[in-house]
Amino acid sequence: MEILQDPLFLSRLQFAVTAIFHILWPLTTVGVSLLLVVFESLWLKTDDVDYYRHARFWGKLFLLNFSVGVISGLPMEFEFGTNWSRFAMMAGEFFGNILGFEGAMAFMLEAGFLGIMLFGWQRVPPAIHLLASCMVALGASLSAFWILVANSWMQTPAGVHLENNRIVVDSYFEAIFNKDTPWGVLHMWFACLATSLFVVGGLSAWYMSRNRHTDFFLKSFKIALVGVVFVVPVQISLGHGSGLEVFANQPAKGAAIEAHWTTNPEGQGARWNLLAWPNKAEQKNDWAISVPNGLSLLATGDHSGQVHGLASFAKADQPPVMPLIFYSFRVMVAIGVAFLALTLWTSVAWFKGQLMPMSIGKNRWLLRAWIASIPLGYVATECGWIVREVGRQPWVIYGILRTKDAASALPVSVVSVSLAAFIIIYSIIFILFLRFAARIIKKGPDLTLLPPA
Amino acid sequence: MENEIHTLLANIWFFIIGLMLFLYVILDGFDLGVGILCLLSKNNKHRAMMMTSLESIWDANETWLVLLGGALFGAFPLVFAIALQTLYIPIMVMLFALIFRGVAFEFRHHNRYTSFWNWGFGISSLVASLAQGIAFGSLIGGLGITEDNLQGNVWGWFTPFSLLVALGVVTGYTLLGATYLMIKTEGAVQRIIIDHSYAAAILEIAILSAVVIWASRISPHFAARWTDKITGSYLDLFLVLAIVAFIMLMRALRKGFELRAFFWSVIISMAAFTAVTIGYYPFMVPASIALTDAASSSKTLIFMLSGIGFLIPVMLIYSGYQYLVFRGKVQMNGRAE
Numbered sequence: 001m002e003i004l005q006d007p008l009f010l011s012r013l014q015f016a017v018t019a020i021f022h023i024l025w026p027l028t029t030v031g032v033s034l035l036l037v038v039f040e041s042l043w044l045k046t047d048d049v050d051y052y053r054h055a056r057f058w059g060k061l062f063l064l065n066f067s068v069g070v071i072s073g074l075p076m077e078f079e080f081g082t083n084w085s086r087f088a089m090m091a092g093e094f095f096g097n098i099l100g101f102e103g104a105m106a107f108m109l110e111a112g113f114l115g116i117m118l119f120g121w122q123r124v125p126p127a128i129h130l131l132a133s134c135m136v137a138l139g140a141s142l143s144a145f146w147i148l149v150a151n152s153w154m155q156t157p158a159g160v161h162l163e164n165n166r167i168v169v170d171s172y173f174e175a176i177f178n179k180d181t182p183w184g185v186l187h188m189w190f191a192c193l194a195t196s197l198f199v200v201g202g203l204s205a206w207y208m209s210r211n212r213h214t215d216f217f218l219k220s221f222k223i224a225l226v227g228v229v230f231v232v233p234v235q236i237s238l239g240h241g242s243g244l245e246v247f248a249n250q251p252a253k254g255a256a257i258e259a260h261w262t263t264n265p266e267g268q269g270a271r272w273n274l275l276a277w278p279n280k281a282e283q284k285n286d287w288a289i290s291v292p293n294g295l296s297l298l299a300t301g302d303h304s305g306q307v308h309g310l311a312s313f314a315k316a317d318q319p320p321v322m323p324l325i326f327y328s329f330r331v332m333v334a335i336g337v338a339f340l341a342l343t344l345w346t347s348v349a350w351f352k353g354q355l356m357p358m359s360i361g362k363n364r365w366l367l368r369a370w371i372a373s374i375p376l377g378y379v380a381t382e383c384g385w386i387v388r389e390v391g392r393q394p395w396v397i398y399g400i401l402r403t404k405d406a407a408s409a410l411p412v413s414v415v416s417v418s419l420a421a422f423i424i425i426y427s428i429i430f431i432l433f434l435r436f437a438a439r440i441i442k443k444g445p446d447l448t449l450l451p452p453a
Numbered sequence: 454m455e456n457e458i459h460t461l462l463a464n465i466w467f468f469i470i471g472l473m474l475f476l477y478v479i480l481d482g483f484d485l486g487v488g489i490l491c492l493l494s495k496n497n498k499h500r501a502m503m504m505t506s507l508e509s510i511w512d513a514n515e516t517w518l519v520l521l522g523g524a525l526f527g528a529f530p531l532v533f534a535i536a537l538q539t540l541y542i543p544i545m546v547m548l549f550a551l552i553f554r555g556v557a558f559e560f561r562h563h564n565r566y567t568s569f570w571n572w573g574f575g576i577s578s579l580v581a582s583l584a585q586g587i588a589f590g591s592l593i594g595g596l597g598i599t600e601d602n603l604q605g606n607v608w609g610w611f612t613p614f615s616l617l618v619a620l621g622v623v624t625g626y627t628l629l630g631a632t633y634l635m636i637k638t639e640g641a642v643q644r645i646i647i648d649h650s651y652a653a654a655i656l657e658i659a660i661l662s663a664v665v666i667w668a669s670r671i672s673p674h675f676a677a678r679w680t681d682k683i684t685g686s687y688l689d690l691f692l693v694l695a696i697v698a699f700i701m702l703m704r705a706l707r708k709g710f711e712l713r714a715f716f717w718s719v720i721i722s723m724a725a726f727t728a729v730t731i732g733y734y735p736f737m738v739p740a741s742i743a744l745t746d747a748a749s750s751s752k753t754l755i756f757m758l759s760g761i762g763f764l765i766p767v768m769l770i771y772s773g774y775q776y777l778v779f780r781g782k783v784q785m786n787g788r789a790e
Contacts, residue, residue: 064559070512071555075548077522081537082544088537092530093749097757100523103516104761104768111516112771115509116778123778135771166530172756408538414607418545425549429556436563 008407010415011083014422016389018075021426023385024378025069030144030189031196032062033137036117038223040133044126049451054220055133056121057445058200061437063118068433072426083415087396087406091167094160094175095150102146110139122452141189148188152180154397155388156249162400179249183242184388190235191384194339195377197227198370203441205370208360212444215357221370225350228343236336246391247299250398251308253391256319257329258295259285262309269293270307275330278322283311319393328383328390335380342369455751462755463748466528467737469762473524475726477517479629479719484514486630488554488578489623490649491571498785499642500571504558506637506783511558513772515551520761527757531747532737539596540588541607547584553577582623590618593729594671595739614667621660625722628653632702632715637783650706650714654721658699661725665692668732674740675732687731695724 003009036055043051077099080088088096116124116132124132159174160167169175201224204217247254255261259278264270272294277286296305310318319325346366349355354363361367396403484507491500526533537544554577561570587610591597597609631650635643669676678684702717704710737744748754 064563067512067555067559070515071552074515074519074551077519077526078537078544078548080526081522081533082541085534085538088526088534089530092526092533093753096523096526096528096530096533097749097753097760098527100520100527100757101760103520103523104764107516107519108513108764108768108772111513112768112775114512115775119509120778168750169753169756172752408534408541410538410541411607414541414545418541421545421549425552429552432556432560432564436560439563 004416005412007410007412007415008404010412010419011407011410012403014083014415014419015079017419017422017426018072018079019385019389020382021422021430022069022072022076023381025065025072026140026144027192027195027378027381028065028199029062029069030137030140030192031194032058032065032200033133033140034193035196035200035223035227036062037130037133037137039220040130043451044130050216050219052451053216053445053447053449056449058220059118060440064433064436064440066114068429072429075422083408083410084396084406085408087401090165090401090406091397093167094153094169095167098146098150098153098176102143102150106139106143106146108139109142110136113139126452144189144192145185148185149176149181151388152184153178155184155392156180157397157400167400180245183238183245187235187238187242187384188381190231190238191377191381193231194228194235195381197224197231198339198373198377200224201228202370202372202374205367206441207444209364209367209371211361213447214361216445216447218355218357218360221360222350222355225343225346225355228339229347232336232339232343236340239333239336244299247307250392252310252313252318253325253387254299255308255310255313256322256325256391257387258299259288259322259326260295260307260309261285261311263312264296264304264306264309266306267304269296269304270299270309271295272298273326276326278326280315280318280320280322283315317394319391321390325387325391328386332380332383332387335376335383338376339373342373345369459748459751459754460745462751462758463528463745465758465762466524466748466754467734467744469758469765470521470524470528471726471730472765473517473521475723477514477521478625478722478726480514480517481511482626482722483629483633483715484511485578485582486626486628487634488575488630489582489627490630490634490646491575492579493649494645497568497571499645500575501567502638502642502783502785503634504561504571504574505785506634508558509779510775511555513775515555524757524761528749528754529737529744529747530749532742535598535742536588536592536596536738539598539607540591540610543584543588543591543610547581547588550577550581550584554581579623582626583619586619586622587615589622590615593618593668593733593739595741598738598741614671617660617667618664621657621664621725624653624657624660625725628657628718629715629722632711632718635714636711639782647706647709650718651703654699654702654706654718657721658695661695661721665728672732672739674736678732684731688728691724691728691731695721695728698724 036059039051039055039058042048043055080095113132113135116129117136120129120132153175156179157175158178159171160169162168201221204221204224207217208214208221243254243257246257256278259273259276260270261284269292271290271292273285273288273290276288276290279286293303295307297303299305299307349363349366354360392398394402394404396406487503487507491503494500494503522533554574557570557574557577561567561574564570591610591612594612594614597606597612628650631646631653634646635650638646669679679688698717698720702714702721705714705717733739735744736742737747
């Protein structure tokens, strides 16, 4: 394949592989670290030792997950220099600074208390331990904040100007709180919460469906349920808000998400494509199932609002691989809807009094649905990131730097070797992780564990 | 005036990044050194003990590298970009080794093949140390780039000088690791560790001397620093400090002073590190990139200083607290939970 002889393409592929792999782990690090704080606080407050055992049991999975997150995050930072040196040179002044903040404010905090949180139960008093757990959770959420600030700035750059082909910051406030920041940060943070809640709730459902420790896991299941009742509706509205923001500030991305080619004439609403097959070569959809005025309503709130079509952008400014963007978006939305349905279904069951230790096992399909939801948060998040990053192309910093002008000048040989090594090593780690996590899960919690005296 | 402020800020950041690199070299240095010592151990139990001694702290130690990367990226984007691109191969090798090493810590608990992970841990620690040494050696060797051509080729790091520096780094890390293990172990393990400490210390001093002599031959800039009255006397001072530290270390090893042995090996590393820094100042990449040219604008340097600079003491305090919580000899009662 000719494309594999192109170092730029290989660097992009390598970044995609490392980013797609890496994002899997922080999702649950951010969310589960908060749940661990909840369990630990409930234990200290109610004196119910089950909550202590919950903290210890989920802590084991957390540690396994955390270590893969740490080691897969390290290459991301270095790749900006190794593979994207022209981007690093141009944008380091802002972008590097933000990564530095992430390291100093978030990672150090997380790492500085992680040892105490995981191995220090016998060594520090409960209050200090709770403080350590809180600091780890805070560090994880702060790192999500800073990395999304950096990425949002690449989507809607603000507060800077160019000088000798280098970014110079005029206003840090404007650059950090650029137009995409609130949406990017919150949508990702809630994605972490939702994914983690469905993982913990789904695994709890798995135990209950096998009648293992039903009393014990009903507690974590109910906490997860309370969580999703709040998180899922908020996440869906954040998703809608992010969409409006994209149409306002990155119209080409918005049009690509919806496979919308021609700008609708005044007074006439734009159709919304439920399903379609966008064809970039011919600048139209091969086929489409669409709803009249739907897109105008979704993107502008008015049934005849104007939405810029892709064809109004030069071909060189249109995002590539449009079917990928189009369908990733739809998968993400479908999962959001499925989460909402599951939340409603379970809430009704609770309301009817069906979530009792004696009766929950009879609700087979409900438990199965929760088990099936375990991987869905991950899938939705990956799809969301594909939409966000591929949709921004051909730009790496939207409107300022094109991706093709951002890469290092590297020989094909070294990039293809490093790419192959990443693929092989990450696949092995992924398989081993699943096996080891399965082992922890099969073994189950230790219900004889007593809190430190 | 504006220029002077910029020069001052660039120098402050040069110092901060030097400090971060130094902290990384010491903290992850002993961490990696313990890994290298695993390879020398003939006993699986000892190896497990060595790894356990790092379990609660390795992540915090490695985070200094993340912080260093971010700070360099923000304060000196030009150096970050050029150095990493030119050092593509050693950096990737280091990353893969650190990846393997990181998962080995956790995966060995879940797998029957404990000795595979223990050995893998040792080998990846050695590889990561070598890669870091090569990267550092070729950085102070000038990365094979010139003033007119900032595009080094991807094999520019492969020089005899950088290989020698890499050996120096490996022995330095081994010494730090051995003296750290002296604090964390007792009895038979500790006696073996003390023997390794002697060997590592003697090798390190020999290699460091070779590096100094070689550097003043290949780098006119470094040689000029040595003959200059003021900088020359500073360099002499650190040379003397290194020798004193070496003698004190030998004494501490003989008498079994655990904390002092670690302290004096840190001083040896500190003296060597400072001498290199003085020798190459004011260049970031010797003879091609001066630190003021590579620095970000004053505004960014001030903003970073307020965000990161003031957090350094805070980070040191809570990292120190974590060490304090886990002080004392390693306990091997199953998994330390």
